[in-house]
Amino acid sequence: MMNELSSYFLSSFTSLVPLINPPGCAAEVLGIVGLGNRGLYRSLARKVAINTALLLAVMVVGGPYVLRCFGISIGIFKSWEAYSS
Numbered sequence: 001m002m003n004e005l006s007s008y009f010l011s012s013f014t015s016l017v018p019l020i021n022p023p024g025c026a027a028e029v030l031g032i033v034g035l036g037n038r039g040l041y042r043s044l045a046r047k048v049a050i051n052t053a054l055l056l057a058v059m060v061v062g063g064p065y066v067l068r069c070f071g072i073s074i075g076i077f078k079s080w081e082a083y084s085s
Contacts, residue, residue, distance in 0.1 A: 033044065067073070 029044070033040065064074075
């Protein structure tokens with residue numbers, strides 16, 4: 001169980017890092033916010049983390065319904081993975 005969970009976390013994390021692009025986001029935040037005090041950055045980081053967690057939770061709960069709406073099943077993704085490897 002723990003091995004599956006750690007494998008899932010590692011796979012999810014490594015999939016999200018290129019999408020998020022931390023160095024690019026840091027440059028954008030610095031360009032938008034400018035030089036500020038540490039409290040400002042902590043406050044923004046907290047808000048972004050909460051909003052991101054909420055968005056991911058909504059996608060986990062609502063994602064299957066959206067896929068079903070477009071006629072896409074999880075089995076298609078699994079078979080595509082088997083086909084492409």
